[in-house]
Amino acid sequence: xxxxxxxxxxxxxxxxxxxxxxxxxxxxxxxxxxxxxxxxxxxxxxxxxxxxxxxxxxxxxxxxxxxxxxxxxxxxxxxxxxxxxxxxxxxxxxxxxxxxxxxxxxxxxxxxxxxxxxxxxxxxxxxxxxxxxxxxxxxxxxxxxxxxxxxxxxxxxxxxxxxxxxxxxxxxxxxxxxxxxxxxxxxxxxxxxxxxxxxxxxxxxxxxxxxxxxxxxxxxxxxxxxxxxxxxxxx
Amino acid sequence: xxxxxxxxxxxxxxxxxxxxxxxxxxxxxxxxxxxxxxxxxxxxxxxxxxxxxxxxxxxxxxxxxxxxxxxxxxxxxxxxxxxxxxxxxxxxxxxxxxxxxxxx
Numbered sequence: 001x002x003x004x005x006x007x008x009x010x011x012x013x014x015x016x017x018x019x020x021x022x023x024x025x026x027x028x029x030x031x032x033x034x035x036x037x038x039x040x041x042x043x044x045x046x047x048x049x050x051x052x053x054x055x056x057x058x059x060x061x062x063x064x065x066x067x068x069x070x071x072x073x074x075x076x077x078x079x080x081x082x083x084x085x086x087x088x089x090x091x092x093x094x095x096x097x098x099x100x101x102x103x104x105x106x107x108x109x110x111x112x113x114x115x116x117x118x119x120x121x122x123x124x125x126x127x128x129x130x131x132x133x134x135x136x137x138x139x140x141x142x143x144x145x146x147x148x149x150x151x152x153x154x155x156x157x158x159x160x161x162x163x164x165x166x167x168x169x170x171x172x173x174x175x176x177x178x179x180x181x182x183x184x185x186x187x188x189x190x191x192x193x194x195x196x197x198x199x200x201x202x203x204x205x206x207x208x209x210x211x212x213x214x215x216x217x218x219x220x221x222x223x224x225x226x227x228x229x230x231x232x233x234x235x
Numbered sequence: 236x237x238x239x240x241x242x243x244x245x246x247x248x249x250x251x252x253x254x255x256x257x258x259x260x261x262x263x264x265x266x267x268x269x270x271x272x273x274x275x276x277x278x279x280x281x282x283x284x285x286x287x288x289x290x291x292x293x294x295x296x297x298x299x300x301x302x303x304x305x306x307x308x309x310x311x312x313x314x315x316x317x318x319x320x321x322x323x324x325x326x327x328x329x330x331x332x333x334x335x336x337x338x339x
Binding site for chain 1: 246247248249250251252253254260261262263265283284285286291305306307309310311313314315316317318319320321322323324325326327328329330331332334335336337338
């Protein structure tokens with residue numbers, strides 16, 4: 001690397017040989033992930049096969065899971081002792097900030113009550129409404145316009161494809177906590193290639209539906225038996 | 236800016252050496268950002284040294300760039316289990332995350 005401006009060089013023409021990665025290097029994120037994962041494996045964590053960013057530490061009586069999102073880490077488990085130990089080892093090696101109990105992660109607002117855990121994207125939804133100028137629109141109670149036929153009418157001229165695509169992208173992220181808009185958003189996402197006025201209208205309809213209850217999200221009850229349930233249907 | 240330099244030095248990010256023949260050094264620059272609080276007041280001025288990664292060539296300067304991120308279904312499952320089992324959930328944040336990786 002060329003020496004940074006202001007660095008005093010003992011000899012002219014010298015350069016910096018990097019031994020650690022720096023922001024902007026193409027491999028920076030990979031090097032970090034490689035380092036942390038090998039460190040966690042040494043601590044006795046096992047990497048999950050279904051999600052490589054999930055690490056699990058198990059003993060006869062304890063269970064600890066660590067979830068990694070680049071520089072954000074979630075630690076969860078039944079043993080405070082192991083959680084605290086992991087925290088302090090991580091802090092010694094990497095300098096971490098302890099953000100306390102999980103409240104805000106990747107735009108999800110997480111709150112805990114006696115009855116369970118609630119997760120929503122209120123702020124994210126509000127930001128979408130602000131950006132699209134829909135803050136003062138009239139809320140509505142259905143996620144999709146009743147007449148969907150015109151959506152498939154491709155004869156109309158398309159316009160504003162950029163803003164439509166951006167909006168669909170944001171709505172797609174919102175489906176993580178709003179499963180109720182899943183169908184409409186995925187239906188509308190079929191038309192990002194050439195959106196017509198009617199598609200824009202349908203997207204606005206979704207926004208007005210979201211506006212009706214911004215804090216709606218997912219609730220994970222405390223009082224439940226953990227079981228995988230499957231549903232099937234036949235014609 | 237001084238804090239960032241301190242972090243880079245503590246980390247022993249580089250050492251000075253002569254340029255090997257026929258090699259070109261990669262450029263770097265400072266990026267300055269002002270962080271604001273929610274009410275619009277200035278929280279702090281942030282400086283970060285970045286290298287110009289766009290001049291790196293795949294296969295020569297780097298090989299793999301992959302890094303995983305958590306799937307959101309995993310996040311939801313973790314929350315669901317933690318709710319049912321009454322487990323504590325904590326959140327940590329790593330400082331200067333990309334300065335930690337080793338290069339060889």
